[in-house]
């Protein structure tokens with residue numbers, strides 16, 4: 001099902017690239033980050049074009065909850081300890097500047113995008129933890145205070161309140177912002193070589209290349225696959241629910257997020273690492289919460305989102321790798337994609353124009369020291385687990401035993417494959433080997449998709465690529481479309 005943003009805003013389609021092109025700056029990805037970056041660079045005088053594999057804002061941007069905020073969960077107390085006060089202050093200031101920049105752009109261009117000033121709250125069960133978070137955030141110059149009695153439909157021990165935050169309709173914003181940008185849709189990038197971008201529609205030569213495609217797909221150099229993973233979460237849009245007067249997120253594990261959008265309340269939760277949802281039931285769990293907390297409410301939409309998470313929870317914004325001085329990247333925004341996209345646009349604009357930016361070192365992808373090694377080892381171990389699961393684990397389910405409308409890992413003619421069975425009993429087998437780096441895909445019953453537990457690539461029930469870092473569909477197996485009666 002489409003998000004309420006996608007249901008209420010159409011962005012004009014653009015033509016694909018026809019033949020070759022040359023430009024000063026090529027941006028890969030026409031989501032919030034790519035378009036803000038392109039906009040900022042075009043304003044700074046660069047000739048810029050944007051390449052998009054699908055449609056403008058057709059990826060994660062249409063599935064966001066669209067909060068513009070420097071309130072990033074239970075984060076600042078930890079950040080001051082891991083990065084130090086100076087870097088944590090620069091991170092906080094960069095995000096506050098991003099909020100102000102959204103406000104300025106929207107006001108100056110008179111963009112009709114339901115922009116509303118809202119407080120952002122972090123609620124939780126541990127008062128001491130929340131007090132420490134409020135104090136740390138405040139000491140970094142953020143507009144944060146502790147509040148005792150949040151207005152939520154369940155008991156909590158308090159909340160950290162950030163003033164001066166905002167929310168909006170992301171697609172209405174991008175519809176206006178993208179009007180004067182050169183965008184080529186349905187143009188999938190297959191390779192990038194120095195200053196040449198190879199697509200299925202032609203070759204683009206660019207002095208500078210920016211990867212703003214959610215997950216950078218060039219494995220070497222950069223090795224982003226070794227220092228980032230993806231997480232999924234789920235959202236319900238409810239009508240006839242409460243007006244909670246703010247944007248809320250929980251500090252405890254498995255907690256929920258809330259924000260009103262016009263007459264709707266968005267209830268989010270059910271987060272898990274991509275590829276680790278074989279039991280499913282995420283939407284049903286949200287529906288149960290909705291019934292308990294907002295009796296009389298009615299679901300009008302549900303959708304899910306996917307976020308890239310770095311090993312230290314700070315985005316990677318800056319040069320792609322030492323060996324590619326003209327490549328840049330913006331990724332790893334966790335749940336804060338709107339604000340981090342604007343941070344990326346401002347940091348990258350300054351990098352490309354040679355202007356000093358106090359936050360550049362904080363977000364630089366090459367920032368790692370010994371502290372990060374544990375995270376990198378953890379990502380590597382997860383990937384190894386994904387590969388070994390493919391090699392060693394033998395599934396017990398046979399294709400014939402799968403209920404209609406379900407998928408799973410099965411034995412099929414003595415081989416382990418993935419199979420989706422449609423309502424008529426027709427089988428759609430896929431090769432379970434992820435085309436990115438070879439991990440075994442897992443079935444996600446909530447989205448009826450094949451998801452990769454290593455780096456988060458996703459494919460629909462028939463094996464068509466939904467999102468990377470993989471760049472190709474799953475290969476068809478010989479049993480494609482075979483009838484259940486002939487396994």
Ligand code: FES
Nearest residue numbers: 434436437452455
């Ligand atoms: Fe990397 Fe699947 S996404 S192996």
